[in-house]
Amino acid sequence: MSVLARSRSAATALLPFALVLVVGVLLLISVSAPPLEVFRLIFQGALGSQAGLSTTLMVWVPLVLAAAGLVVTFTAGLWNIGIEGQIIVGAVAGALVARTVIGPPLLVIPLLILAGAVGGMLWGLLVGVLRVYGRVNEIFGGLGLFFVATGLVVYLVIGPWQRAGSASTSGTDLFRREAWLPRAGGWRFSWVALGLAVALVVGVYLLMRGTRFGLRLRAVGRNGRSAFLMGITTNRHLLAAFALCGALGGLGGALHAAGFHHKLVPAVSGGYGFLGILVVLLAGFRAVWIAPIAFFFAVISVGSTQLQLRLQLHSSLAGVLQGVLVLCALLVGGWQLRRAHLSRRRAEEGG
Amino acid sequence: MRTKWTWVVVLAVFALVVAACGDDAATTTTAAPTTTGAETTTTGAETTTTGPAEQLVFGMILVGPYNDRGWSQAHYEAGQYLEEKLGARMIYLDKVNTADRPETTVDQVAAQMIGEGAQLVFATSDDMRDGIELAAELYPDVPMVWSSGDSAWPEAGAAYRPDLANLANTMGRMEYGKMMAGCAAALSSEAGKIGFLGPLINAETLRLASAAYLGARYCWEEFRGEDPATLAFRVDWIGFWFHIPGLTIDPTQVANDFVDSGIDVIISGIDTTEALVVAGQRSAAGATVWAIPYDYHGACDEAPQVCLGVPYFNWNPAYLRLAQSVLDGTFRAEWEWFGPDWDDINNMETSGIGFLPGTALTGENLALLEQFIDGLADGSINLFTGPLNYQDGTPFLGDGEVATDVQVWFMEQLLEGMVGASRPS
Structure with a gap:
């Protein structure tokens, strides 16, 4: 590649980030917030202290797991909007273990993790079954089952699993300490959660890139009918994608309940599933990018607490900023795709 | 090849951002007060005239919006009252509940406030029991108040936490x-x-x-x-x-x-x-x-x-007492249940219930x-x-x-x- 071509490709890659920065700065100036100070506070809040970094890592875990799962479903051409529900059901299953299994951490925690993955997997499979055998589009099925999961968790928290003498949607009693994920020394994140997340993200990357299953899934996603005619068991692959995605999401939910909240709260999914969809879109559906992008989102959501603590900025500003950044990145991404498409067509016509 | 370049660009942009504002990071974080020993010798009236080095910094954790015309605003305005009366500085965070801020827990907010120099932290909701008890465990030297709670009340049975010698409770009748x-x-x-x-x-x-x-x-x-x-x-x-x-x-x-x-x-x-x-x-x-x-x-x-x-609720008198006790070095993990000032229930200086x-x-x-x-x-x-x-x-x-x-x-x-x-x- 020539120097010129290199610098051109660098410039195209830079463009979304430059645009995002400019728009972000303009937005901040428009609400008379000092932009540099805002970015500095966000990064310092999320990364500048043990507590901040620990929180960022613990937020990253469910987010990156959801995103990894979504890479699988997106590859299969599926919009698994129901990921949020799969996270919730995973957390519920984990909480069930935490509440019922009495024993040492070495017994409780593996069981809890397994339960989370199985719970999420079943909920994901349900969406898949509705799609494959019931002809219910996975967007509607997933959304519907998300509402069911929310109803379930609210019912459990305010009903059978309520705190003694209280009925509040704020959450169950804290789990017994044996069911808390062990912390890393003086740090407040858990190696168990972090290690699992890293291993599984790498696993999904390898699965999508280097295996026959990944290739077939891609074929199903590109064109289900021709894949079927080529002899790929389309339905089985779709179901497998849902199961895998649900398991990853559910695992994230269980880890988040046991490692972060230490109890079951109705908002345990925290929007990480929906955010995960954005992560995957921004990553262009490629597994290799989801870890850093998810980390970036974790930094913004954790660090933005500082904006109110230090600058007294309105607490919803971070959400607005995040939304604007995503929108910009998607717009630029779409525009680049379109340009690439056009220039390819021009080259074909010209040639 | 293209992937590699993109990486370089991303890193470069972030490096620029961090570098552009990194130099003043060190100075702003050193604003925390240095000693508490000196403060115990001064009275509340005197602290209002002293410089920011001896200023009381306190954290206020609100469960709802600070301007909800309800529970949270009442606490927020009591915080402003402390700022006015004691020359103190409030660090507040509102909407601290798992639905509004899923990425935050009460103990983490308390930790952040302490990191910014808070010498006293108010957790102002029944909902914050787990978080503030955990924070009190993790930071046993920082006085904390759980409003509406009963962790410091020996009569409270299982809810009583005598091990948390830095967590007081206050509530109005x-x-x-x-x-x-x-x-x-x-x-x-x-x-x-x-x-x-x-x-x-x-x-x-x-x-x-x-x-x-x-x-x-x-x-x-x-x-x-x-x-x-x-x-x-x-x-x-x-x-x-x-x-x-x-x-x-x-x-x-x-x-x-x-x-x-x-x-x-x-x-x-x-x-x-x-x-x-x-x-x-x-x-x-x-x-x-x-x-x-x-x-x-x-x-x-x-x-x-x-x-x-x-x-x-008028939290002014109770919060002033608690903040003053921190300044005086007499803060104790006690439970209190204050009533109205029956001489004038709407006196904002004296009546906790109106x-x-x-x-x-x-x-x-x-x-x-x-x-x-x-x-x-x-x-x-x-x-x-x-x-x-x-x-x-x-x-x-x-x-x-x-x-x-x-x-x-x-x-x-x-x-x-x-x-x-x-x-x-």
């Missing part, structure tokens, strides 16, 4: 405020039907709903000469202190249901003002309905024409309400006196028995005569 609210409601109701818009079910909310009922029943019987059996008092719970779409029942819906069922006075038990807003709307549409908001002295402002008054009559309360009813308040003040009226039964008929207080603090604090059910759930179904 809002029973009195709720009794006044109930009385105003019973005096004004034409239909004899009162609705209580309840938050979640716990000992505190059972206590306050019951107090409102006792006030209503007393004034219905004594001032209006009606049979208590003809007074309808219904309690509906939404599931949390305020509306969280998707997770709680919508209080606007509940308030409208109240009006549709013929209830003409709604007493709010939640942190926000939906009851008053709905009453204002329905009244404008021709219905006869009033409301009594809660928590915040300015709560009537959203619909004064239908507001019968508001029982409110009741501001609303413009919708008639002059005649206001006079009766004042008579009732006088009775509460001189002790001639004590509504937590037996015989009183719980909702299911089990005795709460025997004949002539006066409830102890423990009995009132830990109510187990609504009272007999009230309609509504004492426990989740």
Whole structure:
């Protein structure tokens, strides 16, 4: 590649980030917030202290797991909007273990993790079954089952699993300490959660890139009918994608309940599933990018607490900023795709 | 190749951002006060004139929006009062609950505030028990206050945490405020039907709903000469202190249901003002309905024409005492349950519980309400006196028995005569 071509490709890659920065700065100036100070506070809040970094890592875990799962479903051409529900059901299953299994951490925690993955997997499979055998589009099925999961968790928290003498949607009693994920020394994140997340993200990357299953899934996603005619068991692959995605999401939910909240709260999914969809879109559906992008989102959501603590900025500003950044990145991404498409067509016509 | 370049660019951009503002990072984080020893020798009055080095920095963790015209705003304004009185500096974070801020827990917020120099942290919701107890464990040298809690009360049974020597509790005797609210409601109701818009079910909310009922029943019987059996008092719970779409029942819906069922006075038990807003709307549409908001002295402002008054917390005196004790080095992990200043319940310097009559309360009813308040003040009226039964008929207080603090604090059910759930179904 020539120097010129290199610098051109660098410039195209830079463009979304430059645009995002400019728009972000303009937005901040428009609400008379000092932009540099805002970015500095966000990064310092999320990364500048043990507590901040620990929180960022613990937020990253469910987010990156959801995103990894979504890479699988997106590859299969599926919009698994129901990921949020799969996270919730995973957390519920984990909480069930935490509440019922009495024993040492070495017994409780593996069981809890397994339960989370199985719970999420079943909920994901349900969406898949509705799609494959019931002809219910996975967007509607997933959304519907998300509402069911929310109803379930609210019912459990305010009903059978309520705190003694209280009925509040704020959450169950804290789990017994044996069911808390062990912390890393003086740090407040858990190696168990972090290690699992890293291993599984790498696993999904390898699965999508280097295996026959990944290739077939891609074929199903590109064109289900021709894949079927080529002899790929389309339905089985779709179901497998849902199961895998649900398991990853559910695992994230269980880890988040046991490692972060230490109890079951109705908002345990925290929007990480929906955010995960954005992560995957921004990553262009490629597994290799989801870890850093998810980390970036974790930094913004954790660090933005500082904006109110230090600058007294309105607490919803971070959400607005995040939304604007995503929108910009998607717009630029779409525009680049379109340009690439056009220039390819021009080259074909010209040639 | 392209991937590699993209990486370089991303890193370069972030490096630029960090570098551009990295140099002043070190200076801003050193603002925390250095010693506490010097402060113990100065009095509160003196600290107002000293420089920022000896300034009290305190954290205020709010469960709802700081401007909710309810529970959270009352705490926020008490924080501003401390800033004004002591020259202190408040660090606050609002909407600290898992639905609004899923990435945050109370102990982490406390840790961040301490990291910024807070020498005292207020956790101002019943909902924050787990988080503030954990924070008190992790930072045993930092004084903390859990408002509305009972972790520092030896009488609190399993809730008592003697190991947390840095966690104090404070709460107001809002029973009195709720009794006044109930009385105003019973005096004004034409239909004899009162609705209580309840938050979640716990000992505190059972206590306050019951107090409102006792006030209503007393004034219905004594001032209006009606049979208590003809007074309808219904309690509906939404599931949390305020509306969280998707997770709680919508209080606007509940308030409208109240009006549709013929209830003409709604007493709010939640942190926000939906009851008053709905009453204002329905009244404008021709219905006869009033409301009594809660928590915040300015709560009537959203619909004064239908507001019968508001029982409110004034956290100023309690928070000033606590902050002063930190400055003096006399802070202790104690539980306190402060009452109104009966000489003037609306004195913002001295009275922790107040009741501001609303413009919708008639002059005649206001006079009766004042008579009732006088009775509460001189002790001639004590509504937590037996015989009183719980909702299911089990005795709460025997004949002539006066409830102890423990009995009132830990109510187990609504009272007999009230309609509504004492426990989740």
